Amino acid sequence: MSSRTGRSSMRSAAWRISLWATLAFACGTLLVFVFLHRFVADDIQRRSDAWLSGEVEVLGDVAERTPRNALYDRVVGEVAELAGKEVPNKVLGESSSNDSVFFLQTGTDGSLRLWVGAGDGAANLRAIKAGNIDPDRPADLHVFGFAVPFRVASIRIDDGSRIYLGLSERDELRVLRSFRDLFFFLWLLIVLLGFGIVFLTTRRVLSHIRRITEAASGIGHSDLNTRVPTSKRNDEIAHLALTLNRMLDRIESSMRQLHTITDSLAHDLRSPLTAIRGKLEMALSAESHVEQIEPIVSVIEELDRLTDFLNMSLDVAEAKADALRLTRTYIDLDELFRSMIDLYEPSMSEMGLQIRLQSAGPLDVDADAASIHRMVANIFDNELKHLPAGCTVEIQLRAEEGFAKLIVEDNGTGFDPAVSAHLFERRVKGRDSNGHGLGLAFIDAVARAHGGAVTATNRETGGAQIIVSLPLANSGALRNEREALPHSTDAQSD
Amino acid sequence: MRLLLVEDELEIQDFLRRSLEESGFQVDAASDGKTAERRAIEEHYDILIVDLGLPDQDGISLILRLRQLGVKAPVLILSARRSVDDRVRGLEQGGDDYLTKPFALAELLARLRNLLKRNSPAATEATRLTVLDLELDLLRREASRGGEILQLTPQEFVLLEYFCRNAGRVVTRSMILDKVWGMRIQPDTNVVDVHVYRLRGKVDGKGQQPLIRTMRGVGYVLKDR
Numbered sequence: 001m002s003s004r005t006g007r008s009s010m011r012s013a014a015w016r017i018s019l020w021a022t023l024a025f026a027c028g029t030l031l032v033f034v035f036l037h038r039f040v041a042d043d044i045q046r047r048s049d050a051w052l053s054g055e056v057e058v059l060g061d062v063a064e065r066t067p068r069n070a071l072y073d074r075v076v077g078e079v080a081e082l083a084g085k086e087v088p089n090k091v092l093g094e095s096s097s098n099d100s101v102f103f104l105q106t107g108t109d110g111s112l113r114l115w116v117g118a119g120d121g122a123a124n125l126r127a128i129k130a131g132n133i134d135p136d137r138p139a140d141l142h143v144f145g146f147a148v149p150f151r152v153a154s155i156r157i158d159d160g161s162r163i164y165l166g167l168s169e170r171d172e173l174r175v176l177r178s179f180r181d182l183f184f185f186l187w188l189l190i191v192l193l194g195f196g197i198v199f200l201t202t203r204r205v206l207s208h209i210r211r212i213t214e215a216a217s218g219i220g221h222s223d224l225n226t227r228v229p230t231s232k233r234n235d236e237i238a239h240l241a242l243t244l245n246r247m248l249d250r251i252e253s254s255m256r257q258l259h260t261i262t263d264s265l266a267h268d269l270r271s272p273l274t275a276i277r278g279k280l281e282m283a284l285s286a287e288s289h290v291e292q293i294e295p296i297v298s299v300i301e302e303l304d305r306l307t308d309f310l311n312m313s314l315d316v317a318e319a320k321a322d323a324l325r326l327t328r329t330y331i332d333l334d335e336l337f338r339s340m341i342d343l344y345e346p347s348m349s350e351m352g353l354q355i356r357l358q359s360a361g362p363l364d365v366d367a368d369a370a371s372i373h374r375m376v377a378n379i380f381d382n383e384l385k386h387l388p389a390g391c392t393v394e395i396q397l398r399a400e401e402g403f404a405k406l407i408v409e410d411n412g413t414g415f416d417p418a419v420s421a422h423l424f425e426r427r428v429k430g431r432d433s434n435g436h437g438l439g440l441a442f443i444d445a446v447a448r449a450h451g452g453a454v455t456a457t458n459r460e461t462g463g464a465q466i467i468v469s470l471p472l473a474n475s476g477a478l479r480n481e482r483e484a485l486p487h488s489t490d491a492q493s494d
Numbered sequence: 495m496r497l498l499l500v501e502d503e504l505e506i507q508d509f510l511r512r513s514l515e516e517s518g519f520q521v522d523a524a525s526d527g528k529t530a531e532r533r534a535i536e537e538h539y540d541i542l543i544v545d546l547g548l549p550d551q552d553g554i555s556l557i558l559r560l561r562q563l564g565v566k567a568p569v570l571i572l573s574a575r576r577s578v579d580d581r582v583r584g585l586e587q588g589g590d591d592y593l594t595k596p597f598a599l600a601e602l603l604a605r606l607r608n609l610l611k612r613n614s615p616a617a618t619e620a621t622r623l624t625v626l627d628l629e630l631d632l633l634r635r636e637a638s639r640g641g642e643i644l645q646l647t648p649q650e651f652v653l654l655e656y657f658c659r660n661a662g663r664v665v666t667r668s669m670i671l672d673k674v675w676g677m678r679i680q681p682d683t684n685v686v687d688v689h690v691y692r693l694r695g696k697v698d699g700k701g702q703q704p705l706i707r708t709m710r711g712v713g714y715v716l717k718d719r
Contacts, residue, residue, distance in 0.1 A: 270574040
């Protein structure tokens with residue numbers, strides 16, 4: 001059961017809906033995060049640029065005021081080193097060796113005059129010379145040997161030399177990376193949460209729809225009492241259920257009307273038929289002459305045929321309207337055919353006919369016993385009446401794709417080609433037939449009422465073939481339940 | 495035999511009353527449920543015929559009410575309806591019988607007699623059935639006539655058993671189909687007759703008194719006298 005639910009939920013539209021919703025949601029939140037990231041990155045850069053511009057100005061000022069003597073390098077170098085310790089976004093716990101900041105002063109000829117920072121500054125100088133540093137605004141500088149670029153601000157002092165202050169973007173990038181990691185983690189969490197919520201909600205809604213569908217598909221063939229489940233909520237689904245139920249109410253009431261009509265028609269015709277038949281029989285029992293008996297007997301026989309015709313045409317009419325009343329019980333077709341053959345075999349062998357059954361064992365259908373009995377008797381009666389002596393009737397029973405197939409074949413003359421296109425219509429019969437032409441229409445009607453079908457064809461090798469398929473009873477539980485009920489064979493009166 | 499006929503269609507009531515009286519029943523008739531109830535309580539009847547479509551109430555409700563009031567006589571239910579009510583099936587299981595309109599008088603009489611006999615205390619659980627010189631061993635599924643074992647198929651044995659249980663009473667073709675094959679069908683071919691001919695060929699040998707008699711247009715009877 002659980003595997004079935006699992007499979008059906010995989011097939012459910014809930015997956016599709018939640019996947020699309022999640023995709024849209026993920027894209028939206030990603031866009032928001034990208035903007036946020038950009039804003040934060042810009043802000044960090046603006047701060048470090050402000051710091052750089054401020055510091056380089058201070059340093060320029062110091063360099064200008066410091067007299068050009070032996071102490072110049074030391075004074076300016078120390079001020080530069082101090083400045084490097086107040087770097088913004090600096091990661092705490094970093095070692096004192098400061099490679100994130102450099103200070104560089106070039107002489108008027110562009111040669112390296114003063115250097116404070118890791119290494120000898122030659123690579124930095126080369127990069128500065130190669131690059132085009134804007135004197136007013138801080139810019140990126142890629143230095144050979146460093147993976148991360150520097151942000152460099154410069155200022156020109158009065159003696160014609162130039163001061164460069166560089167700040168590695170390493171710390172800035174590290175801050176951004178941890179920010180991105182946090183964003184990604186949050187994004188994943190939100191998206192997963194969103195997916196979960198959307199999936200659960202749609203699945204709840206859809207499961208309600210599925211319950212309605214299941215209930216609705218169970219309703220139909222002559223079972224119109226049940227209704228689809230309704231909920232107390234006042235949403236679209238509740239409306240759907242209510243609308244379906246109202247529709248079923250209307251169908252049920254027209255079905256009931258049809259039953260009332262056919263029933264009262266049957267009743268109104270049967271009562272006078274009963275009286276007529278009774279009176280004729282009384283006339284028979286009175287001492288009457290032989291020449292009077294014969295016509296009375298034949299009238300009684302005609303009357304019986306009329307009754308039979310009335311019953312069958314009402315059944316066919318109801319079945320065509322999907323309104324045949326069925327009292328379903330569990331029936332083993334194998335057992336049924338064996339006892340039917342048992343019943344018909346002597347008559348068939350009297351007529352020089354053979355009958356054979358091929359069956360692979362029990363074949364359970366959930367059907368109306370009386371209708372099925374009459375249907376099978378109808379097929380057998382037809383064979384008995386129409387087959388010439390020496391013919392064989394072969395019956396095969398087998399289960400095929402959820403259906404019980406009853407294949408009845410003979411090697412007689414087959415159906416009259418003149419009527420074979422309209423075999424299932426009422427009142428269609430072969431030229432030599434003396435029946436009322438309802439036989440096949442009745443077989444078809446019964447099969448349809450049970451959710452099955454009938455085909456009737458002439459075989460290429462000669463003879464007729466009738467294939468009746470009826471839905472198989474689907475579970476063992478049904479069988480047990482039916483067997484617990486007292487056995488009854490008559491569900492429909494004749 | 496006293497019989498209460500509950501039927502609202504006067505024409506049907508009339509011919510039924512006449513033919514039942516001809517057949518030796520003492521018939522009282524009622525046209526509605528109320529009258530029927532009063533009569534059934536005041537008088538003692540051996541058997542009842544009840545039509546389901548009464549003007550004042552449903553025939554089944556009447557039968558159930560009569561049963562509550564202690565009326566034990568068997569009921570033959572008549573109906574012009576097309577579908578059989580579940581409650582009718584319940585009554586059938588309780589020993590009552592059911593017949594749809596229109597019916598053959600002979601069928602009605604056969605079923606009435608059958609109901610009356612069925613209701614009288616009899617040794618139904620016997621392991622042997624004996625009718626004249628015909629003997630059936632129900633445990634060994636063996637039949638013999640005049641001490642000679644009959645070679646019967648299992649189905650023929652069931653048919654003969656049914657005849658023996660109803661010895662001296664007419665059984666109709668539809669009764670045989672119903673009780674022996676468990677089917678309520680009305681074949682328009684002679685399937686039942688062929689079975690009976692074959693059985694008769696085995697039971698009534700040459701020089702023996704024929705036991706299975708055909709009642710023309712009605713059915714068969716196994717002679718018990």
